[in-house]
Amino acid sequence: MYNEKGDKMIKYPNGKKINTSITPTVSTKTHRRGMSLEKDLNISNEVYLARKRAIIHKKPTPVQVVKVDYPSRAHAKIVEAYYKVPSTTDYNGIYRGKYLDFEAKETASKVSFTFKSIHPHQIKHLQEIIEHDGIAFVIIRFSAYDQNFLVKASDIVEKYHDPNIKSLAYKWCLEHAYLISTGLYPRLDYLAVVDEIFFN
């Protein structure tokens, strides 16, 4: 049993404080890797929001609630629920008057990013966004190199549908994707890349 975020003390709406930094009893390596890119993006999005540059939020993780208990009249406690497969991407919002939509993925591989990590629903969703003239992309972190790439959705959709291609090679990313510069505020300035490739 562990907390999904690996966060420190959190104050819940009902005033209950819970130490959630419990050491996981099972391997959550993949999960934790995903979280750190997520945290960098969330912090970057807060900076963008505060500077009135963009409004981009992460969607909540979809959960199917099965049972809810009411320990008291006011508080609902979910006691049985399951993670659901997401039907869209993780992030969306508005930037320079346009709709923006992306998925963020992290890989430990030094060679490639496997398409197994992306759900078919998400590819279909990105394709639809392109058809509706939205800004769509995927951010891929190669944690071995500590590099974050912005891959245009049109590129990933094309490669995903090629039966001979099962992954996106790191070498391909170096040549055809866009390296996102890292800093302090924002940590990941992916909108600088968006400016370059979608507004130039």
Next chain:
Amino acid sequence: MYNEKGDKMIKYPNGKKINTSITPTVSTKTHRRGMSLEKDLNISNEVYLARKRAIIHKKPTPVQVVKVDYPSRAHAKIVEAYYKVPSTTDYNGIYRGKYLDFEAKETASKVSFTFKSIHPHQIKHLQEIIEHDGIAFVIIRFSAYDQNFLVKASDIVEKYHDPNIKSLAYKWCLEHAYLISTGLYPRLDYLAVVDEIFFN
């Protein structure tokens, strides 16, 4: 204990079937009312998506997961979680190349829709969307009359910040909001109203 959706048999990712149409042991009247507007909107959004008219999805309900069990290697079972206050609105997406964002609320009152039903975060979010030139509104269902109104976010934000106003009167809606026509496909054709007030 009951299922949050009040739905029929659902097949979960792990193949487990659960009868979720259990009669609630506590009053969930408010909750169930909200669900039916949500269902109408979700079905309308499916029609819009299939017709390539718009891509609008409901965001998942935000849940703070505290404990996860692993009954088997592959399946994560959430055993302790709590509903969180949403920081944005329920629905967003892309329509006619523009970013669109709205909240949906239902009231049983015959007189007014109370602002207590909207979180300050959501008002702030709608205000930000307006500043970024997005399409923003609230859909309010007066279930007593079976009428659904589209209220421009600019109107609701203005009234929300007026210390003398604590609710939106039904009479005000009849005069200043936009009645959404109901049909079969889509059930709630709110984009027809969006065309009229945001694209004319």
